Amino acid sequence: MSIPISSLLTNGSATPARERWTYLDRVLSTTSPYAGEEFVPGEETIDALESSRVLVIGAGGLGCEILKNLALSGFKDIHVIDMDTIDVSNLNRQFLFRESDVGKSKAEVAAAFVEQRVPGVKITPYNGKIQDKDEEYYMQFKLVICGLDSIEARRWINATLVDMVDMGNPESLKPLIDGGTEGFKGQARVILPTLTSCIECQLSMHAPRAAVPLCTLATIPRQPQHCIEWAHIIAWEEHRKGETLDTDDPEHITWLYNTALARAKEFNIPGVTYSLTQGVVKNIIPAIASTNAIIAAACCNEALKIATSCAPFLENYMMYTGDSNDSGLYTYTFAAEKKDDCPVCGNLSQDITIDPEMRLEEFLASLAERAEAQLKKPSIRTEAKTLYVQAPKSLEEQTRPNLSKKMKDLVSDGEEVGVAEAAFQISFKFRLVFGK
Amino acid sequence: MTTEIAPRDVTPPPLQAPTAKEKKYDRQLRLWAASGQRALEDSHVLLIVGDEYQGSNSSVAGVEALKNLVLPSVGSFTIADSAQVTVSDLGVNFFLDSDSLHKSRAEETRRLLSELNPDVTGHAITTPLAEWLPVEGSLKPYNLIIACAPIPSEILQRICFYALQSSIPAIYVQSAGFYASFSIQLPSAFPIVDTHPDPESTQDLRLLAPWPELDAAVDSLGDISSLPDHDHGHIPYILILLYFLREWKANHNGNSPSTFKEKTEFRDLVRSRARVDNPEGGEENFDEACAAVLKSITPPPIDSGCKEMMAMHLCTSLSSDSANFWVIANAIKQFYETHGVLPLPGSLPDMKATSAEYIKLQSLYKAKARSDVAEVTTTVRHTESLLSRETTIPESEIEAFCRNASHVRVLTNPAHEPFPSLRLGSGDHKTISRIASLLENDWEALLPVFVGLNARANPSSPLDVTALTSDPELLETLTKATAEVERVSGGELHNISSVIGGMVAQEAIKLLTRQYVPVDGTCVFDGIRSKSGVYKI
Ligand SMILES: [Zn+2]
Numbered sequence: 001m002s003i004p005i006s007s008l009l010t011n012g013s014a015t016p017a018r019e020r021w022t023y024l025d026r027v028l029s030t031t032s033p034y035a036g037e038e039f040v041p042g043e044e045t046i047d048a049l050e051s052s053r054v055l056v057i058g059a060g061g062l063g064c065e066i067l068k069n070l071a072l073s074g075f076k077d078i079h080v081i082d083m084d085t086i087d088v089s090n091l092n093r094q095f096l097f098r099e100s101d102v103g104k105s106k107a108e109v110a111a112a113f114v115e116q117r118v119p120g121v122k123i124t125p126y127n128g129k130i131q132d133k134d135e136e137y138y139m140q141f142k143l144v145i146c147g148l149d150s151i152e153a154r155r156w157i158n159a160t161l162v163d164m165v166d167m168g169n170p171e172s173l174k175p176l177i178d179g180g181t182e183g184f185k186g187q188a189r190v191i192l193p194t195l196t197s198c199i200e201c202q203l204s205m206h207a208p209r210a211a212v213p214l215c216t217l218a219t220i221p222r223q224p225q226h227c228i229e230w231a232h233i234i235a236w237e238e239h240r241k242g243e244t245l246d247t248d249d250p251e252h253i254t255w256l257y258n259t260a261l262a263r264a265k266e267f268n269i270p271g272v273t274y275s276l277t278q279g280v281v282k283n284i285i286p287a288i289a290s291t292n293a294i295i296a297a298a299c300c301n302e303a304l305k306i307a308t309s310c311a312p313f314l315e316n317y318m319m320y321t322g323d324s325n326d327s328g329l330y331t332y333t334f335a336a337e338k339k340d341d342c343p344v345c346g347n348l349s350q351d352i353t354i355d356p357e358m359r360l361e362e363f364l365a366s367l368a369e370r371a372e373a374q375l376k377k378p379s380i381r382t383e384a385k386t387l388y389v390q391a392p393k394s395l396e397e398q399t400r401p402n403l404s405k406k407m408k409d410l411v412s413d414g415e416e417v418g419v420a421e422a423a424f425q426i427s428f429k430f431r432l433v434f435g436k
Numbered sequence: 437m438t439t440e441i442a443p444r445d446v447t448p449p450p451l452q453a454p455t456a457k458e459k460k461y462d463r464q465l466r467l468w469a470a471s472g473q474r475a476l477e478d479s480h481v482l483l484i485v486g487d488e489y490q491g492s493n494s495s496v497a498g499v500e501a502l503k504n505l506v507l508p509s510v511g512s513f514t515i516a517d518s519a520q521v522t523v524s525d526l527g528v529n530f531f532l533d534s535d536s537l538h539k540s541r542a543e544e545t546r547r548l549l550s551e552l553n554p555d556v557t558g559h560a561i562t563t564p565l566a567e568w569l570p571v572e573g574s575l576k577p578y579n580l581i582i583a584c585a586p587i588p589s590e591i592l593q594r595i596c597f598y599a600l601q602s603s604i605p606a607i608y609v610q611s612a613g614f615y616a617s618f619s620i621q622l623p624s625a626f627p628i629v630d631t632h633p634d635p636e637s638t639q640d641l642r643l644l645a646p647w648p649e650l651d652a653a654v655d656s657l658g659d660i661s662s663l664p665d666h667d668h669g670h671i672p673y674i675l676i677l678l679y680f681l682r683e684w685k686a687n688h689n690g691n692s693p694s695t696f697k698e699k700t701e702f703r704d705l706v707r708s709r710a711r712v713d714n715p716e717g718g719e720e721n722f723d724e725a726c727a728a729v730l731k732s733i734t735p736p737p738i739d740s741g742c743k744e745m746m747a748m749h750l751c752t753s754l755s756s757d758s759a760n761f762w763v764i765a766n767a768i769k770q771f772y773e774t775h776g777v778l779p780l781p782g783s784l785p786d787m788k789a790t791s792a793e794y795i796k797l798q799s800l801y802k803a804k805a806r807s808d809v810a811e812v813t814t815t816v817r818h819t820e821s822l823l824s825r826e827t828t829i830p831e832s833e834i835e836a837f838c839r840n841a842s843h844v845r846v847l848t849n850p851a852h853e854p855f856p857s858l859r860l861g862s863g864d865h866k867t868i869s870r871i872a873s874l875l876e877n878d879w880e881a882l883l884p885v886f887v888g889l890n891a892r893a894n895p896s897s898p899l900d901v902t903a904l905t906s907d908p909e910l911l912e913t914l915t916k917a918t919a920e921v922e923r924v925s926g927g928e929l930h931n932i933s934s935v936i937g938g939m940v941a942q943e944a945i946k947l948l949t950r951q952y953v954p955v956d957g958t959c960v961f962d963g964i965r966s967k968s969g970v971y972k973i
Pocket of ligand 1: 197198199200201202338339342343344345346
């Protein structure tokens, strides 16, 4: 698979097979004072690059760019995972897809396109979920690059890669490069699982939007969003019970829109539109090609540096802001801190102050909004007993009565509890301190 | 609940169902709206690649920028590039394929970029720059020029001159190895109404300058201590603050709290009046009021950018062919001089309140905003007739200006300065001394990247870095940066060109939509340290 490189760059001129990579080779075959000590210019490095198997998670806005960039950075063995199919609203940025591809697998179409455009690169698509794969699968890669819009998937792969690290086996440490964008902004980060700050350590930097209290939705709506959320959370349940809401079904969105509109009319609230309805119920994040290009390329630049040592890699976070009113754009590059009380890579428990009068149910609900936890379906246990578990059903039923009990009747001040959410393979250790 | 529910089998067709185009561009319309999209679609961008063969001539950065403009549907693009596709192009440029070899690079990249979006028209110019550029009207079709380095100085000069003369922006892009940079040459004045400021900073509640109707709303509260708990807990926080400001002023010789200490005391006063003996043990609206004290008890905001605008010659002395922007700016200035405040933007943040009370308050703000727009419109109409202008400025344009008045910005290029690379290449002393002084405070040490990229801006006389500094450490940094560029002899790294191409596309979108604030100067990206910096050179 790897090209013959025995005659590579002899006398400074490339062999025909290598001529395609003239510009890349100028960087990989000459020395630079900025390169790492372990950098060996020339064929050894090029060979290492070509034999590095890398995994790309996500074949969407960032993923399309990442695949293109890796292929043009000299990587030859790329795998890509995505469970989504192509939608028409992807076409304004996901440039490997055409209108005729709508409905097909993103991973498969993207892989085929890049393979065809860049001869010699092998891209293996997997049309499915990252959770379908086990440690053995992830172990085969040199590094992992994530271009996702889902926090949940990021947390899962982060926890999996941290878990895989075996101190006795350096190969088990898989650098994770993560990119994310929103509108004109984005970030690129490099994570060395267990060694540097991980996605979970940095979770509070990506705080969830505060939810609107139910009583506002139910009795005193003021904003168009309140009317839409009411239609989404309350009216649908009431009038279309048993039907699963599909936010991609135009009939469903239309029903929510009309319902929200009628409610807005009743309260004289202006501003409910179809587009806003879609935005609220699908939690749409604005996305443009240029921001994806910047962040994806920044991530792949790190991948090239990590795979070849031709320059130091990012330690460890680059924040990008393209809509600054002061300077037009700016980046902020810094080292995010590794946290000792990180539920994934740390070993200390996190202190949480709670109202002892609070019911267990309310406490569990509050974990969804806490920036450092963001757990939607948590199970909880103390050292001695299980307080509440989501599954299996029998155990759920058995522990359900605890939900209405007050925290002070379930735990003592300063007691440590374990909170887990199956979706992330993460188990939090909290020390519950009574206060208000 | 009496809300009407649309019966499910007779769901009427949505009145505002998205069109096919709205669906395709949904994710970007949420940023720059239909008006921005229209401006983008009315644009024609020219990409110029230099003729003199030097590596890949930053052409990948240019093509990547175009990709990011074709996808969101720029109207048309033209690629001017006289080179033939080489094998090494194939390893760095994604918009070439094996069939492209030895064909025109302009034509081939045009072909593969055009595939990305059937809504966009692409053109290619394959003749050398020196042949077509001097022809009269050659640059006329374009409203943005992106030039890829290196370009011979006499040609670059012509491009800069043309752009300034016809008041269009131009961007110069450089990418070699791990380093990249772009510079924007703005027209002599570049006004932006829709700067998309942070919503937090745009709040203008007029707590220290309430107008009569807002005062009347406070009057109608009566004595709030006698209100039942439910009503007391639902007074919008704005009215709570106005209510207690009256009490404060009565005890402070008619003065509002202005120092930090006074504001803290005022906040304590508000907090002391919140009811805590209710079932909830507190009041959310009072919490909101306390939280808003430091931020909202301030004179109505006016940004320095808006003040600068009002002082500009273009604003104070109108002529019949002044741009719409300046006619409105002049009316805004008159409004400000009369009232001491700008027109009210009219938006209200969400706050704890009953639906009816909130909507009532919201209507008050909107009505005031509308009446301010009406006053500005009257001035505009008066000016139009004084100047015998032939066209009437649309009401929507005046309204948008009033809504954003405090955050309006005018970027300028008063000295008609061309790209710094061009000035540096011609050995301009002012530019060299500016770089020297910028280097003294260059904490992030990114300016050496620019110096490195431009050390050979003039091939016949390379830049003497010792003219920039006498500091040996800095000198070494500059020498190293120059060597870093030299070792790749003009070869691009795809990732770096993709980063800078993305940044250039963002800037192009800002310049073409006249939304957001563009980079006013030069931006450099250092792919070794993953950092960028913006400089006014
Ligand atoms: Zn961690």
